[in-house]
Amino acid sequence: MxxxxxxxxxxxxxxxxxxxxxxxxxxxxxxxxxxxxxxxxxxxxxxxxxxxxxxxxxxxxxxxxxxxxxxxxxxxxxxxxxxxxxxxxxxxxxxxxxxxxxxxxxxxxxxxxxxxxxxxxxxxxxxxxxxxxxxxxxxxxxxxxxxAKYPTLHGIDKFKGPVVHTAKWDQAYDLEGRNVVIIGNGCSASQVIPAIIDEVGSITQFIRSPQYYVPMPNFCISRLWRTLFQYTPLLLMLTRWFVFWILETALTQFYKDKNGQRARQKSVRISENYVRKSAPERYWPLLSPQYDLGCKRRILDHKYIKSLHNPKMLLTKDSVVSVRSNSVLSASGKEYFADFIILATGFxxxxxxxxxxxxxxxxxxxxxxxxxxxxxxxxxxxxxxxxxxxxxxxxxxxxxxxxxxxxxxxxxxxxxxxxxxxxxxxxxxxxxxxxxxxxxxxxxxxxxxxxxxxxxxxxxxxxxxxxxxxxxxxxxxxxxxxxxxxxxxxxxxxxx
Structure with missing residues (x-):
């Protein structure tokens, strides 16, 4: 060599x-x-x-x-x-x-x-x-x-459609009218579902454990503000520092002392209220974690919770036990037809x-x-x-x-x-x-x-x-x- x-x-x-x-x-x-x-x-x-x-x-x-x-x-x-x-x-x-x-x-x-x-x-x-x-x-x-982290799915090699991890996405994939199965419910899944739900035929999402969702609207930054930031560096710097300190206050809720407990309880209430206000009631049990907030990374939600109201969407905690040529079989014995499988299973x-x-x-x-x-x-x-x-x-x-x-x-x-x-x-x-x-x-x-x-x-x-x-x-x-x-x-x- x-x-x-x-x-x-x-x-x-x-x-x-x-x-x-x-x-x-x-x-x-x-x-x-x-x-x-x-x-x-x-x-x-x-x-x-x-x-x-x-x-x-x-x-x-x-x-x-x-x-x-x-x-x-x-x-x-x-x-x-x-x-x-x-x-x-x-x-x-x-x-x-x-x-x-x-x-x-x-x-x-x-x-x-x-x-x-x-x-x-x-x-x-x-x-x-x-x-x-x-x-x-x-x-x-x-x-x-x-x-990319891949789950062990029996029979996955027999599936006729694409099986794709979110980190291996190809822009050429066509999801128009397809029945999509998504495995996972972390940040990737919460982003990809709202982005594809209008074009697919259906989405079935298999989750393992609930997540904490925090409402976080994604506003556009107008041309005026972009111009101000570009020609007023001091304004950009001050705004950056403001965001830095706002984010830094969230560190408190990771600690087990009284201040940390109060901060977590406040954040949990915000998450619970958001889910109950914005998600279908039948999904509340699947969106209510039993572990401490902070144990896993929170999901800042723009559109995912809203997408659960779409009739194309099915959320289930039923686990996948095997994959067939055009479907997945769950632990409860139900068969879910699928043309496309997306693995949002992390790294x-x-x-x-x-x-x-x-x-x-x-x-x-x-x-x-x-x-x-x-x-x-x-x-x-x-x-x-x-x-x-x-x-x-x-x-x-x-x-x-x-x-x-x-x-x-x-x-x-x-x-x-x-x-x-x-x-x-x-x-x-x-x-x-x-x-x-x-x-x-x-x-x-x-x-x-x-x-x-x-x-x-x-x-x-x-x-x-x-x-x-x-x-x-x-x-x-x-x-x-x-x-x-x-x-x-x-x-x-x-x-x-």
């Missing part, structure tokens, strides 16, 4: 990878990097998720990078196409696109102690050829909404390549986590025994109440701060100290035990062996900013 070299290899051309590339150029005047992405286009989750109705559930003004604000969004919660176009403009403006290599997937990575480099095995998806790329620094900027959190990333002494990331006791990373970005390796959107970087772009920006700032000596030639490697990693992990898990995120349910964000929540960051956004803007130098070991 041939060997290539760049100082920095970035895996993933979504918001994380492109933001890191831009900041390397803006802050360090550094451009010796390459970005690998397995997709057909840049954009990460906003490129792969193109299903009807796909959009962001964070207000647009805060779903943009702080150093590249966007005044052109046409609605409060813009559709996927606008988010992708915004990210493309960021990459174009900063000349990132020539550094991106698409349809290329990393297969493994190994630390070479003698040369203080990462040896990364990469594969061209189009022709299957593999090659080696070495780098001083390896950064995984692969997001969590990347690897596998396997983006960290734990089995195939090897640090010092050949230790794999999975072995590290097994010895450590769970999936974790110091300040979400680094692990001891894995020098010069960083993760953007690593373990415990998720925020259940605010924009993930905020977490991305903070993590990128921290990576650049601690990696600067390597990129400037003043050090060969950097590694977080084991005691710092241990203390950080202990602090995070102790804080999480004071929240509902580890109490009332074990979900896809929890380690099944330990019960650790590896998704959520249980502190305020201000603490996150301070912890990444001013890194503790004694927590890192540099080797010259």
């Amino acid at each position: 041939s060997t290539l070299y760049n100082d920095v290899v970035i895996i993933g051309a979504g918001f994380s990878g492109i933001n890191l590339a831009c900041q390397l150029q803006r802050k360090l005047n550094f451009s010796d990097y390459v970005i690998y992405d397995r997709g057909h286009d840049l954009g990460g989750t906003w490129s792969s998720n193109r299903y009807p109705g796909c959009g962001v559930d964070i207000p647009a003004i805060f779903y943009s990078l702080s150093w590249f604000p966007n005044a052109k969004f046409t609605s409060i919660f813009p559709p996927q196409e606008e988010i992708l176009e915004y990210l493309r403009q960021v990459a174009l403006r900063h000349n990132v696109i020539p550094h991106i290599k698409l349809r290329t997937e990393w297969k493994s990575a190994r630390w070479l102690e003698k040369t203080s480099r990462w040896q990364i095995v990469v594969q061209n998806i189009e022709n299957g050829e593999s090659f080696v790329h070495e780098a001083k620094i390896l950064v995984s900027a692969v997001g969590g909404y990347t690897n 596998e959190f396997t983006q960290w390549q734990a089995d195939s990333v090897f640090g010092r002494k050949g230790l794999s990331l999975k072995q590290h986590w097994d010895e450590f006791g769970g999936i974790e990373a110091y300040k979400t970005i680094a692990m001891n025994e894995f020098p010069n390796l960083f993760y953007i959107l690593g373990p415990n970087s998720g925020r259940g109440h605010t924009s993930v772009l905020y977490s991305i920006e903070c993590s990128v700032d921290l990576v650049i701060n601690v990696a600067r000596p390597i990129l400037e030639g003043r050090a060969a490697s950097i590694e977080v100290r084991k005691d710092a990693e241990t203390e950080w992990c202990k602090t995070v898990q102790e804080a999480l035990r004071e929240t509902v995120l580890t109490r009332s349910c074990l979900n896809q964000f929890s380690d099944p062996k330990t019960g650790w929540n590896f998704f959520s960051y249980p502190f305020s956004s201000v603490r996150l900013w301070l912890g990444t803007r001013f890194p503790v130098k004694s927590h890192w070991n540099y080797k010259k």
Whole structure:
């Protein structure tokens, strides 16, 4: 296999990878990097998720990078196409696109102690050829909404129509007059159903557990307001800060103290009242969760609850046990005819390549986590025994109440701060100290035990062996900013 070299290899051309590339150029005047992405286009989750109705559930003004604000969004919660176009403009403006290599997937990575480099095995998806790329620094900027989660459905191979995960949508699909079965009831399902219900013949939605729905109308942003934002940057900045603090108040409801209980009770009442006011009464039991609010991400609803009144729509908690050539069979024995099956079943959190990333002494990331006791990373970005390796959107970087772009920006700032000596030639490697990693992990898990995120349910964000929540960051956004803007130098070991 041939060997290539760049100082920095970035895996993933979504918001994380492109933001890191831009900041390397803006802050360090550094451009010796390459970005690998397995997709057909840049954009990460906003490129792969193109299903009807796909959009962001964070207000647009805060779903943009702080150093590249966007005044052109046409609605409060813009559709996927606008988010992708915004990210493309960021990459174009900063000349990132020539550094991106698409349809290329990393297969493994190994630390070479003698040369203080990462040896990364990469594969061209189009022709299957593999090659080696070495780098001083390896950064995984692969997001969590990347690897689609498929349910086990007996007989699925016999179904004559399309079976499509929302993350694998093809714009050429024709749903006109079709009988559609949708499995799942998370954010994707709540967006796709209102978007297709007028054209299909029928929709049968199979759900597993109820969700909390919060009313969130999606108003258009008029041309006047877009013009004001474009030519009055101060107004755009102030509005962004206002939205930031409004979203930040939602953090309170995750905690188990009295203030948290009151905040949750208030939010539960809002959700219950919304469902009873807006949904058909026969569906109320299917829309009434029994777990703590905050255990799963709330769904900000624009049109889904309203669509349940459509006579084409059937919502059921009956589970699918098998699939036939033109129908699905449920646990109750009912048969539901179908021409098209949509899997809105979420994602596998396997983006960290734990089995195939090897640090010092050949230790794999999975072995590290097994010895450590769970999936974790110091300040979400680094692990001891894995020098010069960083993760953007690593373990415990998720925020259940605010924009993930905020977490991305903070993590990128921290990576650049601690990696600067390597990129400037003043050090060969950097590694977080084991005691710092241990203390950080202990602090995070102790804080999480004071929240509902580890109490009332074990979900896809929890380690099944330990019960650790590896998704959520249980502190305020201000603490996150301070912890990444001013890194503790004694927590890192540099080797010259």
